[in-house]
Amino acid sequence: MSMDCIKQRRSDWRFWLKVILTILYVLVIAALIPIMIWRLVRRDVKAHITAWFIAGIFVMLTLPIFLTGLVQHLTNYTRPDLQRHIIRILWMVPVYSLDSWLALLFPQYAIYFDTVREWYEAYVLYNFLMYLLNYLRAEYDLEKELVDQGRVKQPKPWCCIPVWPAGRVFIQRCKFGVLQYVVIRCLVTLTALITQWCGAYHKGRIKYDDAFVYLSIITAISQATAIHSLLYFYKATKHMLKPIKPLTKFVCVKAIVFFAIWQSIVISLILKIKVIKDSPVWKHYSIDNVQTGIQDMLICIEMLVIAIVHYYVFSHKPYVNPEAAQVPCLTSCLKMLDVRDVGTDMREQVYIIQTSAMSKLHKITSAKSRSHDEENSDKETVQDETQNNENMSLLQSSIDKDQAVTTNTYASFVNTEQSGQR
Structure with a gap:
């Protein structure tokens, strides 16, 4: 069989995959929009339904952009060691969008939806570090390069911390700094669920006898440690990472993860000091419902911007190689989920x-x-x-x-x- 014939077959299944996904998405939207409008125009509509409808429009605009980037990677899956982690990072957009959208529709179950989102946030940080590590290990003798380079000063504002030894110890400490956030984030969300059931956790309530305050502090410290490890790793290896333009990728990932939790804390403080005045609009909601609702709606809006940025920052174009061995689409999906x-x-x-x-x-x-x-x-x-x-x-x-x-x-x-x- 000639090379042109093989290329033609590949192009055919890629084309039909995109057509099928497009038709399915249009059908889902066609079924969903009437339901959304029906819930919005009812007489007893509440504030969270209005927010859910507005957020839903942004979700519908976000998902096609995500699906386009995802399919492009799956159909050009030529570097599994790198693209597996890129696809996991791309999944952050629908996880955040759909999670927040469902939390607006069912505010009584918001904490359970947020648990998934918060865990995936930590998982994205881990995958970004592994993406950088896999690229460097494929292109360089990383440990030798780091040893030859010598010790690197700590990044600001962590300049008072002693510098880490170069080589293998440096890599291990960076991995530990990120992985501890994955573990602590899971433990914190599990603790939040348990204390919620016991009536000791109220999201957005800043009181000394509420678990929310202490869990937020623990999460913030753990997250700062993970961000420090990523930033230190970037500082030590940025000259080797230039071909993949790491700065925009790093800022994109860091901004999402770092901004999400601090946005939640800022909203809690705003409600605490009553910058947003009490309103009849949310007289039927508790303070933690209001805080969670504002946060979820903002996330749905922000994810549209993030989806566009992701499409260009984590582009599939560097991996388009018709001559490379093509991994079947189903196999690439399974590897992504492994x-x-x-x-x-x-x-x-x-x-x-x-x-x-x-x-x-x-x-x-x-x-x-x-x-x-x-x-x-x-x-x-x-x-x-x-x-x-x-x-x-x-x-x-x-x-x-x-x-x-x-x-x-x-x-x-x-x-x-x-x-x-x-």
Whole structure:
């Protein structure tokens, strides 16, 4: 079979895949719009339904842009080691959009939808770091390059932290800094669910006896650590990453992840200090419902902009290669959904931490053992010296006694001789 025929077949299935997805999307929209309008024009319509309708328009505009970028990557899947992570990052747009849209429709279940969104936020940070690492490992001997480069100063505003060793240790610490956010984010969302069931968690309520405050602080610290690790890694490798234009990608990912949580905190503060006045519009809602609703609606609007930026920043064009071995579309989808690499990296980090802890414990134990041996040696030396001194004292005392006896005997002998002469 000729090369032209193979190219023609590939083009055919790619074309028909796009046509089928377009028809399906149009059918879904055609069925959904009447339902949205019907819910909006009812007499008893509430504020969250109006927000849901407005947000829905933005969601409908966002999804086609996402699907276009996704299909382009799936049909030009020539670098699985890189595109797997790019596709996972692209999925952030529909996850955020649909999650927030459903949370507006069902505000009583918003915390459950937000749990998915917050976990995926951490997952995106991990995938972005792995995308950069996989590119560098494919193009360079990364550890050697970092060692030859030497230690890199900490980025601002973390310049007071000691610099990290170059090479493998640097890579491991950057991976740990991002992976800890994945773990802590999952634990925090699970804790939020449990405290919600117990009545101790109210999103947007800033009070000392509410779990929301403390979980937000923990999340902010963990997220700052992850952002620091990414920024430090970028600073150390930016000269090697120039071909893939990492700065725009980094700003895009960082802006979404960093902005989402701080936007939530700012909205909570605004409601707390009553910059937004009480209104009859949300008299039927609690303060946490209002805070969550504003946040979700803003996210639906912002994701339209993010989808456009993603399409160009994480473009499929560098991976278009008709001569490369083409991975079937279904296979590429399955690889995208396979998250075993996360578990592998987590096990690796646990092993590194365990090995490091055991090594430090061994050093401490060895130091204590040496110190104990030195103390025992010193004690034995002191005891030996004391014993020698005692022995010398006894010997000297014996000598003194012998001398005294000899002197007395001699004196008695002299006295006896003198008496005999008389």
